[in-house]
Amino acid sequence: MQILKLTLILIILVSCQNKENKKAENSEMVFGTKSFKVQPIINLSEKLESEDEIISVSVDKNGINALIIHSALQYRTENGMFAVIKSDKPKDYTFIRFDLKGNEIFRTLIKDEYYNFHNVNFLPAKEILLICGRSRYKNENEIDKNARIYNLKGELLRDFIAGDGIQDVQIDNDGNIWTSYFDEGIFGNYGWNQPIGTSGLICWNKDGQKIWEFEPIDGLDHMADCYAMNIDSDNNIWFYYYTEFPLVKLDNSKQIKFWNTNIGGSSSLNIFDNKVLMADGYDGNNFILFEIKGNKLKKTKKIKFINEENQELNKRNYITSFGLNIGFLEENKIYLTNMNEIK
Incomplete structure (x- = not known):
């Protein structure tokens, strides 16, 4: 009798394992990789x-x-990092x-500039925003004003201190400036004992006043x-950060929602409706498409982008892109697609 019970238990366990294996196989079949060809527009x-x-x-x-520099002399340190603030x-x-068609x-020529810039953006008031990702604090009277705004003639209109360790810059529909920060900008370096970027994400108005x-x-x-x-x-506003790597949404009324991503180390983020596209973490080269379903974030497929020569356009080629637009830079060519093209 005891042997019969053990045999029945073994049969049940094997049956359950087979079901799990089939479920996993079906899951892999659904969660496949899809390739999309992207054409250069510029x-x-x-x-x-030269x-x-x-x-x-x-x-x-x-x-x-x-943004093009006409001489890269003294732009980088010997190891190639963007560490030199001014030349x-x-x-x-x-x-x-x-325009978005590549025309x-x-x-605008901006002459005789000492700052070494890392981010280029365009404000709705037809002004050019250039930001150096680093800022040195010497004392309260000597701080690098590393956010600089120019008119279309290349004349400096105003500048402000955006803080050290700037990771990324985005401009919202109201012309506000959003800056995110990597670890040195949050915890302090270059003389900053009380870093501006301690929160990790800041919103400034067009005049450089912190508003959130x-x-x-x-x-x-x-x-x-x-x-x-x-x-x-x-x-x-959508953002994703270390250490737990949640996907966070900040709406117009400054209310926050968040989702667990179960992906670590992604370096890009594109949004359209309930679809989210992110780079495939630390180890992956391509992208993952998610779908938001209530309080769950569901992976739907892996995405691989390729150029006209069938070469991968992966996270190393990705450039800062607003919303649903997806941009890449490879061998001086700009490639552009958007999330509407991903079916």
Whole structure:
């Protein structure tokens, strides 16, 4: 009798295991990888002279911004990191604005600038925002004002201190400036004992006055490093951060919702309706498409983007892109698609 019971238990366990295996197989079949071909819309090589270098590219709601430096001398430290805040000699930059089809709208020459910039953006008031990701604090009278705003003639209109360790910059529909911070900007470096970026995410108005900063609600940790940020077409702010890596939504009334992602180390974030596209964590090269279903974030498929030569456009090529727009930079070519194209 005892042997019969053990045999029945074994049969049940094997049957359950087979069901789980079949469920896993079906899950793998559903959660497959889909490839999408993306065409280049701009070849920046046509805009470059021999000593020019592309410093930053961003895609906003209505256009594409490119910043070109005309001499990269003293721009980087010997190990290639963006650590030099200012160079000893002034240099010239060119800002170029394109529409989303790749047509050049205008270009602006910014002359005799000492700052080394890492982020380029365009404000709704037709002003150019350039931000150096680093800022040194020497004393209360000597702080690098690393956010600088120019008119279309290349004249400096105003500047302000945006803090050290800036990870990313986005402009919302009202023209407010959102800056996120990596760990050094949150915990302090370059003389900052009380860093501006301690919260991890700050909103500034167009004049550089702080109007909001992140405070975690119940269920959320403080930020140690903001890995990704974006703004959707309804002006909701989305962000994703270390250590627990939640996906967080801040709506227009400053109410917060969040979802567990079960993915660590993603470096990009695109939003459209209830769809979320993120880079595939620390180890993956491509992207994962999620669907928001109530309080759950469901993985639906892996996404691989390829160019006209069937080369991967992965997270290393990704450029800061607003909302549903998805931009890449590869060999001086700008590629653009959007989440409507991902079926």
